[in-house]
Amino acid sequence: MSELPKRLERLFLKLDRAALAVEQHLSDLLFAIYGGNLADVESIIAADEEIDQREVEIERECIRLLALYQPAASDLRKICFAIKVNNDLERISDNCVSSAKMMRILIDDKISMNRFPKFRVLADSVVEAFRQTIRLISTDQEIQLAISIIKNDRSVVDKAYRDFLQSVFVEVEQFNNHVDAVYALTSIGRALERIGDLCTNIAEDTMFMLTGEIVRHSI
Numbered sequence: 601m602s603e604l605p606k607r608l609e610r611l612f613l614k615l616d617r618a619a620l621a622v623e624q625h626l627s628d629l630l631f632a633i634y635g636g637n638l639a640d641v642e643s644i645i646a647a648d649e650e651i652d653q654r655e656v657e658i659e660r661e662c663i664r665l666l667a668l669y670q671p672a673a674s675d676l677r678k679i680c681f682a683i684k685v686n687n688d689l690e691r692i693s694d695n696c697v698s699s700a701k702m703m704r705i706l707i708d709d710k711i712s713m714n715r716f717p718k719f720r721v722l723a724d725s726v727v728e729a730f731r732q733t734i735r736l737i738s739t740d741q742e743i744q745l746a747i748s749i750i751k752n753d754r755s756v757v758d759k760a761y762r763d764f765l766q767s768v769f770v771e772v773e774q775f776n777n778h779v780d781a782v783y784a785l786t787s788i789g790r791a792l793e794r795i796g797d798l799c800t801n802i803a804e805d806t807m808f809m810l811t812g813e814i815v816r817h818s819i
Contacts, residue, residue: 604669608678611661615682615689616738618654622689622696623730625651626795629696630723633703633713633788641707644700648693655690658682674809681809685737688798688805692730695791695798702784702791709781718767719789722760726792726799729757733799736806743810746803757796764789 625647632640662683665671671679706713713719732749736742768785775781807813 604665604671604675607661607665608675611658611665611682612678612737614654614658614661615685616734618651618658618686618689619734619737621651621654622693623734625693625696626727626730629699630727632700633723636703636707636712636714638704638707641700641703645697648697651690651693655686658686662686677809677812681805684805685802688801692795692798695795699788699791702787705780705784709778711775711778711781711785713785713788715771716764716767716785718760718764722757722764722789722792725752725756725760726796729753729796729799733802736803743807746806749803750800753796753800757793761789761793761796 625644628640628647629644632644662679665679669675729749729752732745732752736746736749765786768782768789772782
């Protein structure tokens, strides 16, 4: 095996580890949301620094590979894939952090997310989408799995997000003067919906890496 394939293999291993770290970040966020514990929330915000460092390290490695080897065809697509997915993973982590910051408001107002069963449906659908996405990043880079993730975002995640918003607005009068709480609830829902969108981005980029075709807006 020549040097470039070896370095690409190591790059994808780093990308896989970054994805697993972000998955843990998302899992920790939901634990903090359901538990309503401020210390758990603050740990989510603090953990973002490590994920940011991973993102910078992977990006630098991608730039080095482009500069040293001037790759073409499938090798170039792999590096482009790594750059874009690396950025999407960091944005997923950012959405976890923004949700944690919104949780500060809900905890202060003593509003539990457990009163919204529709939120759990949304959260579960996003977690499943991300787990499937990690399979794409690691070993099972399958076109059919990528297509399934894209369709799932539209038929499952987006619907769960709308249902959750509706459940919030049904109870909005009960929040009295807690305007910030309504904003926090809708912001957390939007952050999770955005994570679903980012999973779709990764699925689309997987299809580009495997086929060389840009499929955005076509599935």
